[in-house]
Amino acid sequence: MKIVVLIKQVPDTADERTLDPATGWLNRDAGDNIVDEINERALEVALQVKDKDKGTEVVVLTMGPADAAKAVRKALSMGADSGIHVLDDSLAGADAARTAAVLAAALKGAGADVIVAGNESTDGRGGVVPAMVAEHLGLPLVGSLSEVTLTGAGVSGERQGESGTLTVSSALPAVVTVTERSAEARFPNFKGILTAKRKPVATVAVADLDVPATPARTVVVSHSERPARQAGTKIADDGSAGTLLAEYLIENRLV
Numbered sequence: 001m002k003i004v005v006l007i008k009q010v011p012d013t014a015d016e017r018t019l020d021p022a023t024g025w026l027n028r029d030a031g032d033n034i035v036d037e038i039n040e041r042a043l044e045v046a047l048q049v050k051d052k053d054k055g056t057e058v059v060v061l062t063m064g065p066a067d068a069a070k071a072v073r074k075a076l077s078m079g080a081d082s083g084i085h086v087l088d089d090s091l092a093g094a095d096a097a098r099t100a101a102v103l104a105a106a107l108k109g110a111g112a113d114v115i116v117a118g119n120e121s122t123d124g125r126g127g128v129v130p131a132m133v134a135e136h137l138g139l140p141l142v143g144s145l146s147e148v149t150l151t152g153a154g155v156s157g158e159r160q161g162e163s164g165t166l167t168v169s170s171a172l173p174a175v176v177t178v179t180e181r182s183a184e185a186r187f188p189n190f191k192g193i194l195t196a197k198r199k200p201v202a203t204v205a206v207a208d209l210d211v212p213a214t215p216a217r218t219v220v221v222s223h224s225e226r227p228a229r230q231a232g233t234k235i236a237d238d239g240s241a242g243t244l245l246a247e248y249l250i251e252n253r254l255v
Helices: 037-052 066-078 096-108 129-137 190-196 242-250
Strands: 002-006 010-011 033-035 058-063 080-084 114-118 141-145 147-151 154-161 163-170 174-178 201-206
Touching: 002 037, 002 129, 010 066, 033 037, 033 066, 037 058, 037 066, 037 114, 037 147, 037 174, 058 066, 058 096, 058 201, 066 080, 066 190, 066 201, 080 096, 096 129, 114 129, 114 242, 129 141, 141 154, 147 174, 154 174
Parallel strands: 002 058, 002 114, 058 080, 080 201, 114 174, 141 174
Antiparallel strands: 010 033, 147 154, 154 163
C-alpha cells in the first residue's frame, strides 16, 4: 500500500500570530514554523499501518516556501519514506482553491492508494482543502475521523458529531482526514533523525504539473489589529453580587 500524507508548515500555535501590514497575510516570519499538529496525527495514522505491514510506503507532500523543506525532513525523521515539496514563488498567498488544484495535480502522479490529511490547518482553519482535493481527483472523502482503521481492503473509522458518533467506511483509493482526537504523533528517534537526511525529497514546480499557471491569491482589502483587552468590572459583594451577576449575564445574552 502507498499512503501519501498531506502536511503543512504553520506558525507555532504557542507564539503570538500577527498579520503582515503590507499584504494582510499571516506573518510567517514572526516566530517559529512547525509541522501542523493535526498533520502529524495524520502521519501517525500512516506510520501505524507501516508498523504492521513493512511493505507499506509512506510519502509526505507539502506545498510551501523553501523553509517548508524543514517540515518534510521532520516527517521523514518520524518515519516517512520520501517527500514531495511543491515549491514555486507564484504560489505565495494561494487561496484554498488554488492550493487544492496544485496538490491534486501533484498527487495524480504519486500513485497513492490512500491520501491522509488533517481535517483543517491551525493557521487558516478553512477545513476545505482535502475535500476539494478529493473532488479534483474524483475520489471519495472519508472526513473528520477520530479513529481510523486502514487496510488494503479499505478505510473505516468513527466521526464524532453533535448528536452522536458515526461509523463510516470506503473502498480505496480515497481521501481520509483526521481530527485532533486521533492518535497522538510519535517523536522522532535518533536513528530516524539520521536516516532522514538520506531519504529522497522531490522538488516540483508549477510548470511540472498539469495545472494552469495563472496564480489565484487571497486579496485582503483591509485589516486592523485586535483591540487591547479591556479590564473587567470588579464587584464588591455587599449582598447584591448575585443580582449584579444575573443582570450582567442577561445584558450580554449569556443566559
